[in-house]
Amino acid sequence: MERRLFLKTTALAAATAVIAQRLAANEGGAAPAGVPAGAPAPSRPEAGPDGIRWDKAPCRFCGTGCTVRVGVKDGRVVAIQGDQLADVNKGLLCMKGYHVGGILYGRDRLTTPQLRRNGKLEDISWEEAIDVIARRIMRNPAGFGFYGSGQWTIPEGYAAQKLMKAGLSNNHIEPNARLCMASAVTGYLSVYGVDEPAGCYEDLDAADVIILWGNNPAEMHPVLFSRIVDRRTRGQKVTIIDLGTRRTRSTEYADHYIEFRPQSDLAIANGIAHLLLAKGTWDRDFVAKHCNFRKDTAPVSLNGQAMTFDEYKAALAEYTPEKVSAISGVSVEKLHLLAELFGRRDLRITSLWCMGMNQHTRGTAINRLVHGVHLLSGHWGRPGDAPTSLTGQPSACGTAREVGTMCHFLPGGRLVAKPEHRRDCEQLWNLPEGRINPKPGHHTVELWTRFCTPTGKGGDIDTILVQVTNPGQTMPNLGKTFNAKKGLEDKFLIVSDVYPSATTALADLVLPAALWVEKNGVYGNSERRTQQWFKQVQPPGQARNDVWMTLAIARRLYELGHPGMKDRDGRFLFSFNDAHGHEVPVWDWEHFEDINTDRALFEEYRRFTFMKHKNVAPYDELARVRGLRWPVVEQADGSFRETPFRFMEFSDPYVRKGAGIQFYHSVTNDDRALIWFNPYEAAPEEPDTEYPFWLCTGRVIEHWHTGTMTMRVPQLRNSMPNAYVELHPEDAAAAGIRPGDTVVVETRRGKLELPVWIDGRGRPPRGSLFVPFFDQNFLVNQLTLEAHCPISKQPDYKKCAARISRRGAVAQTRTEART
Amino acid sequence: MQDPAAAACTRISSLVLTLTEEPALRALTLKELARIPGLELEERGGPWVAAVLDSADPEAVIDGFGRLPGIRFVEVIFVEVTEPRLLETPNH
Numbered sequence: 001m002e003r004r005l006f007l008k009t010t011a012l013a014a015a016t017a018v019i020a021q022r023l024a025a026n027e028g029g030a031a032p033a034g035v036p037a038g039a040p041a042p043s044r045p046e047a048g049p050d051g052i053r054w055d056k057a058p059c060r061f062c063g064t065g066c067t068v069r070v071g072v073k074d075g076r077v078v079a080i081q082g083d084q085l086a087d088v089n090k091g092l093l094c095m096k097g098y099h100v101g102g103i104l105y106g107r108d109r110l111t112t113p114q115l116r117r118n119g120k121l122e123d124i125s126w127e128e129a130i131d132v133i134a135r136r137i138m139r140n141p142a143g144f145g146f147y148g149s150g151q152w153t154i155p156e157g158y159a160a161q162k163l164m165k166a167g168l169s170n171n172h173i174e175p176n177a178r179l180c181m182a183s184a185v186t187g188y189l190s191v192y193g194v195d196e197p198a199g200c201y202e203d204l205d206a207a208d209v210i211i212l213w214g215n216n217p218a219e220m221h222p223v224l225f226s227r228i229v230d231r232r233t234r235g236q237k238v239t240i241i242d243l244g245t246r247r248t249r250s251t252e253y254a255d256h257y258i259e260f261r262p263q264s265d266l267a268i269a270n271g272i273a274h275l276l277l278a279k280g281t282w283d284r285d286f287v288a289k290h291c292n293f294r295k296d297t298a299p300v301s302l303n304g305q306a307m308t309f310d311e312y313k314a315a316l317a318e319y320t321p322e323k324v325s326a327i328s329g330v331s332v333e334k335l336h337l338l339a340e341l342f343g344r345r346d347l348r349i350t351s352l353w354c355m356g357m358n359q360h361t362r363g364t365a366i367n368r369l370v371h372g373v374h375l376l377s378g379h380w381g382r383p384g385d386a387p388t389s390l391t392g393q394p395s396a397c398g399t400a401r402e403v404g405t406m407c408h409f410l411p412g413g414r415l416v417a418k419p420e421h422r423r424d425c426e427q428l429w430n431l432p433e434g435r436i437n438p439k440p441g442h443h444t445v446e447l448w449t450r451f452c453t454p455t456g457k458g459g460d461i462d463t464i465l466v467q468v469t470n471p472g473q474t475m476p477n478l479g480k481t482f483n484a485k486k487g488l489e490d491k492f493l494i495v496s497d498v499y500p501s502a503t504t505a506l507a508d509l510v511l512p513a514a515l516w517v518e519k520n521g522v523y524g525n526s527e528r529r530t531q532q533w534f535k536q537v538q539p540p541g542q543a544r545n546d547v548w549m550t551l552a553i554a555r556r557l558y559e560l561g562h563p564g565m566k567d568r569d570g571r572f573l574f575s576f577n578d579a580h581g582h583e584v585p586v587w588d589w590e591h592f593e594d595i596n597t598d599r600a601l602f603e604e605y606r607r608f609t610f611m612k613h614k615n616v617a618p619y620d621e622l623a624r625v626r627g628l629r630w631p632v633v634e635q636a637d638g639s640f641r642e643t644p645f646r647f648m649e650f651s652d653p654y655v656r657k658g659a660g661i662q663f664y665h666s667v668t669n670d671d672r673a674l675i676w677f678n679p680y681e682a683a684p685e686e687p688d689t690e691y692p693f694w695l696c697t698g699r700v701i702e703h704w705h706t707g708t709m710t711m712r713v714p715q716l717r718n719s720m721p722n723a724y725v726e727l728h729p730e731d732a733a734a735a736g737i738r739p740g741d742t743v744v745v746e747t748r749r750g751k752l753e754l755p756v757w758i759d760g761r762g763r764p765p766r767g768s769l770f771v772p773f774f775d776q777n778f779l780v781n782q783l784t785l786e787a788h789c790p791i792s793k794q795p796d797y798k799k800c801a802a803r804i805s806r807r808g809a810v811a812q813t814r815t816e817a818r819t
Numbered sequence: 820m821q822d823p824a825a826a827a828c829t830r831i832s833s834l835v836l837t838l839t840e841e842p843a844l845r846a847l848t849l850k851e852l853a854r855i856p857g858l859e860l861e862e863r864g865g866p867w868v869a870a871v872l873d874s875a876d877p878e879a880v881i882d883g884f885g886r887l888p889g890i891r892f893v894e895v896i897f898v899e900v901t902e903p904r905l906l907e908t909p910n911h
């Protein structure tokens with residue numbers, strides 16, 4: 001009971017501290033200050049008198065990157081608290097975050113390596129598992145694919161990247177981040193010449209207007225959304241505009257809800273630009289000083305071709321409010337409202353987006369256009385004036401984008417196709433010249449399609465190792481891109497995970513993984529903030545770190561004689577010494593923790609980050625603080641300074657003195673950003689008489705992505721136990737569907753029976769359906785389309801054509817795929 | 820006195836409640852809140868009230884806050900992790 005009394009006191013102190021911060025902010029009239037970047041955090045705290053040891057870690061879930069305080073007693077996580085010293089969340093967590101500790105303790109944790117023999121998974125030793133993988137790779141190194149995610153820690157992703165590109169000369173490595181933010185990447189690259197947002201979360205404190213472009217942060221990034229709503233509580237005026245295709249929880253807080261026809265966001269962005277030019281309210285000075293104009297080539301390419309201002313204006317001429325209104329369904333008045341807001345320089349406007357703009361067959365184009373509206377109107381370069389993408393995964397930025405675990409990237413913003421970038425990496429990795437393969441590997445949809453295609457018919461990928469993701473639930477058009485693996489005897493699927501999943505169901509070899517605070521880690525969040533944590537509890541059974549698996553596979557390949565596992569001097573690729581200069585066999589689990597392998601890998605990776613001015617802080621510095629936003633620049637006194645706002649002289653040390661704003665990685669090498677023209681194009685599959693509904697898929701607040709972790713937490717599962725289909729009441733009435741009925745949702749790729757939810761949390765307009773993808777029992781990706789953006793290769797999960805029919809309430813629901 | 824066995828099954832959460840600043844409704848809401856078993860409140864100024872909840876079903880209690888018109892916003896900032904024995908496996 002003493003412990004509970006202490007917990008109560010701690011809990012009350014946490015709440016009162018949040019209030020004290022807010023009151024102080026009110027008195028000063030400023031946004032809550034949080035802790036200055038670089039303020040020390042106790043690196044390895046001692047247990048308190050109650051036996052609980054509190055330590056910091058970033059939340060395991062979304063890209064917001066909240067810091068949690070993890071309370072550990074007797075080797076178990078016993079409490080979770082929002083960290084008041086964290087700038088990101090200032091003590092707050094969302095409902096997923098405050099249950100994050102529970103994800104470690106589901107009853108069906110995977111604890112032993114298992115190999116499928118005669119159709120059944122049987123326990124094997126780690127030694128055998130690693131040997132099986134290495135021999136499989138040795139058979140056909142070019143047919144091996146490595147598939148990870150934005151949940152890979154930075155050291156995990158870096159080790160995987162090095163194994164593949166430096167060791168196997170094989171570029172078939174992809175993160176699932178291809179499915180969630182690749183279009184944001186190509187948007188930033190083609191506008192600024194370098195990836196990731198220039199702004200940060202402080203923009204949310206300073207903006208007068210926040211525009212949600214197909215975005216629902218109230219459910220997907222709740223702590224950021226409460227940061228906005230909290231400003232209203234403190235008497236500040238902040239206008240929220242929800243530009244969406246269905247009403248969501250975010251809509252409840254919006255001043256204006258602007259509903260548009262799916263895919264027509266391109267026309268809306270062009271319509272705003274058209275009106276800015278027509279009304280003369282665009283920012284001539286900003287554009288003259290900082291921008292060039294660009295249009296697509298045929299076929300489309302990342303960098304397109306130059307166009308003049310007059311050509312740009314002419315291209316936009318047809319996007320009159322009347323025409324845009326006809327395409328989008330948005331009223332002429334609402335289009336004028338948007339253009340008038342952007343035309344006002346006295347306001348600060350932040351645009352936020354996530355999957356709605358990224359999972360889009362014209363994803364790169366809509367990303368470019370939204371940046372373009374901000375650049376054209378001069379709503380760029382002051383806190384609160386920012387076009388900012390949010391990420392869904394905790395390290396999509398840190399691991400997928402910065403480490404570059406995609407098939408065409410090398411670490412630190414380099415490209416496999418660029419000879420100077422390959423040379424650079426070969427030097428940093430001490431490789432013989434020519435080791436890195438110049439040809440980009442297969443992007444995600446291609447990788448899995450080829451894996452699911454018989455070898456004799458062009459299926460050149462025969463083995464895939466999956467870590468920290470669940471493609472059996474997330475790939476679009478699962479019948480073609482995942483389930484078709486069934487029966488292909490020469491294909492071999494290796495899956496490292498923490499719980500059984502739709503992916504392990506088809507695996508030939510299952511590896512039990514350590515999760516979150518069962519290992520050291522480093523993540524990079526949506527605002528360029530790199531966050532480190534230490535292992536706090538032991539993983540269960542024989543579960544081991546993903547990074548160890550990669551090192552052990554590399555070592556076994558070395559022992560089997562794979563020449564790529566040696567550097568130019570004949571040393572093993574992953575050779576680390578202890579403080580006395582002796583090599584530590586980190587590939588041997590017994591010795592893995594003899595040194596901090598994460599630290600060694602991170603410091604090696606850090607050398608790659610300087611070229612594109614993405615300098616991450618040293619590991620030891622990150623251990624002290626609640627994350628730092630890159631570029632992190634060492635000061636004369638040896639301290640490290642982070643950069644909240646990039647390309648802006650007041651914040652970014654790389655901007656030339658007196659320049660004000662300098663896009664120093666500009667595509668056109670003249671320090672200017674590009675304003676693009678991209679036309680509106682119809683979606684590849686639109687509703688028709690046979691399939692008259694739009695089908696949109698997405699997430700819910702209770703569950704994180706495929707629910708593998710959150711469905712093991714009873715409180716979260718009880719709050720949202722199963723998937724459903726949302727539809728408009730009039731569509732339901734027209735089809736004779738009543739609440740509680742089961743409905744068959746069908747597309748050209750399959751059908752699925754789902755309980756119906758009418759007038760529930762989300763409210764689609766007439767002619768639209770929404771199904772969340774968290775539920776393994778209702779695999780909605782059997783229905784989705786694998787069509788993707790031609791530049792980012794990111795598929796569109798937000799729109800395809802569907803039809804519905806009533807099946808009546810049935811006791812047992814089931815799924816049925818056509819393929 | 821609370822039964823110790825029952826207490827072991829409760830979980831502690833802490834919350835920041837944002838209440839209406841309309842005095843009569845605020846007073847009524849505080850009165851309603853005071854009746855909730857296991858909920859302790861601490862007023863610290865501004866529209867906010869710090870709260871600690873010790874309950875076997877905190878989610879239900881927190882959900883119930885939504886029905887009180889004087890509560891504008893609820894933020895949960897601390898939660899005790901469920902005892903591992905209470906965790907279950909979904910029916911896959």
Ligand code: SF4
Nearest residue numbers: 059061062066094097
């Ligand atoms: S899920 Fe996202 S918003 Fe919620 S606590 Fe975790 S990082 Fe923060």
